Amino acid sequence: MAAAIEATARGCEVTVLDESARPGGQIYRQADPRLQGTEFAEPTELARKKRLLGRFDEIVHAIDYRANAIAYAAFGNGEIHVQVGDGTEVLRPDAVVLATGVRERAIPFPGWTLPGVMFAGGAQAILKAQRTCPGRIAVVAGCGPLPIVVASQLTRAGTKVAALASLRSPLSILGSPGGLWHGRDIIREGVGYGRSLLQAGVARLTGYVPVRALGTGHLEAVQLARIDEHGQVVPGTVREIACDLLAVNYGFIANSELAAMAGARIRHDPDGGFWLPETDENGRTSLPWLFAAGDTAGLRGALVAESEGTIVGAAAATAVDTAVATAAPTVAASDALTEAIAVRSRYSRFARVVRQTLSVPVALWRTATDDTVICRCENVLLSEVRAALESGHHSLNAIKRNERPGMGWCGGRMCLHSVAVLAELHAGVAPGKMMTPRPMARPVTFAALARQKRAAAE
């Protein structure tokens, strides 16, 4: 949104491909206007949402905004393939900004496929965009800020939160007071969420993680425990808690498939989004026409994403003006750009502190047992991934070809990072290289492909 606003201000013709039905992305996701009720967020967060959506609303009529538009392929020649409605279209813009965000980092454990085990952000999306409580009695678990926020919002919405299990204490960030000062307004929101948890008397379990989900046909209880460095349950720490919702989040994985498919250089950052396109300070990838903004280029949160959107929008507009081949043209200064650079710098420092709370020990992947599903779409078990590794299939491509993880409906977005971690854990393979991403990055029907519009060649 911010990139579109800035590129429009600089005179570009802008097309926005939005996978959602309405602008807002994940953080500022909007409910259907017919649904009433609140999303239980802190007022300052809602004010930020209103401000950005308002700014976007001012330009949306001047641009080609497409809702429910699914970009499923990007190629090195600059083509972007997109599904809109029941057809597809090939676009060939002068510059492309990827703001594809992140997905939640799943970590498999026994029972995690039971209905009722959700990602914490998924539970929040049901609350925020559907005005619906996703469960009656919830256990919330994981690391970083999201489980705290979600537990608090569930409490405010009337769901009983039986326990909030955190990998580490939220107070662990106090060791970096300098970074915290830069995010003091966000900390204040965190305190607001924490207050709701205290008022509701939510039990806090620090150092505990879900080690098993139990139930017949759907979730009935979860076992939380402390684990050692081998992923073994520390004796005497198992706590079984009855619930119909387990909302778990262990950080995020960047949606970098389109960048990789186009041929951009990819780097590996285990807790900052896993596989990320390499970008310069203007968001330019190793391909001169391709840019990445926000968490797509490295996990730093919504405030960095918004300011970086402005910076990258300006750079992309400059790339359009100066012809794509130019290496790194100078971006003309503006007040909006100067402010965005300052805001990005400030919140990037805060993000570095928050990021410490998102690092997870690989022992978490050792909680999976041989019969634990790793790839949910293709029902690939841990024993099958290990069998492939033991047969010498070490690359993700080879494991995929032999056992099918990542070949199902979700395109590997739930499991491939886990397969990479397991390959490192069980066969010592460096997780730097991602699976070769091929079209389709999203499932597309043959009927939609048959109805393809192609811009006339210039």
Next chain:
Amino acid sequence: MSTTFEFSFEGKPIAAREGQSVAAALLEAGERCLRIDEAGNAKGAVCGIGVCWECRCGIDGVPDTRACITVARPGMIVRRQHGLSPCADT
């Protein structure tokens, strides 16, 4: 209050509000198992945003429709899919 209406899930009436997704209405009604996968495992909504495809149902005869991003409409017929077989005819 937003208008409420009903759709059917496995032949049972489910109450929904205008603008609510099929998955949200089913969760509100306590229906957590939305699909039986190829291995016989019960599956429900996971990511809530259309990424994981676990909540795919047969909706008005169209198989593999994500319940979490499909807005419920009055009289919709939603079926649980079993394995690879497309949902039975409505």
